[in-house]
Amino acid sequence: MAFSPELKKGSIEMLVLSLLEGRPRHGYDIGKRIEERSSGKLKFALPTLYPSLLRLENRGWIKGRWVEKPGERLRCFYRLTAEGRRVLARQRRTWKDYVAAIEQVMGGSGA
Numbered sequence: 001m002a003f004s005p006e007l008k009k010g011s012i013e014m015l016v017l018s019l020l021e022g023r024p025r026h027g028y029d030i031g032k033r034i035e036e037r038s039s040g041k042l043k044f045a046l047p048t049l050y051p052s053l054l055r056l057e058n059r060g061w062i063k064g065r066w067v068e069k070p071g072e073r074l075r076c077f078y079r080l081t082a083e084g085r086r087v088l089a090r091q092r093r094t095w096k097d098y099v100a101a102i103e104q105v106m107g108g109s110g111a
Contacts, residue, residue: 003042012044012052013061014095017080017088020062024079027053053078061087 019025019033031049034042044052056062061084064076080088 008042008044012049013056014088014091015042016049016052016056016078017061017084017091020078020080020084021088024065024077026075026077028075030078056084060084 015034016030019030025033027046027049030053031044031046034044053062053064057064057078061081062078063081064078066074066076068074
């Protein structure tokens with residue numbers, strides 16, 4: 001099943017914020033986690049993911065920090081800011097309300 005680019009675009013920020021809620025992650029890890037947790041149904045190419053990370057950082061919702069670990073290359077790890085936590089909580093409420101409204105419309109008898 002392939003989801004439309006518009007649907008994916010509308011959810012990428014919420015997905016990224018939710019993954020950063022637990023701990024800091026680098027871009028590649030975020031993309032892999034989305035793919036794994038969705039059982040491969042959601043995939044975001046890195047050229048799509050990185051502009052989203054930059055947008056979130058520019059809004060002050062996440063903060064990036066460059067880290068070089070022994071034996072690994074330099075990577076930017078992103079963490080959720082206090083404002084990002086507030087935004088994520090708001091987005092979760094909105095998403096749940098939206099899904100409930102869609103289910104009400106689609107779950108009807110068609111009358």
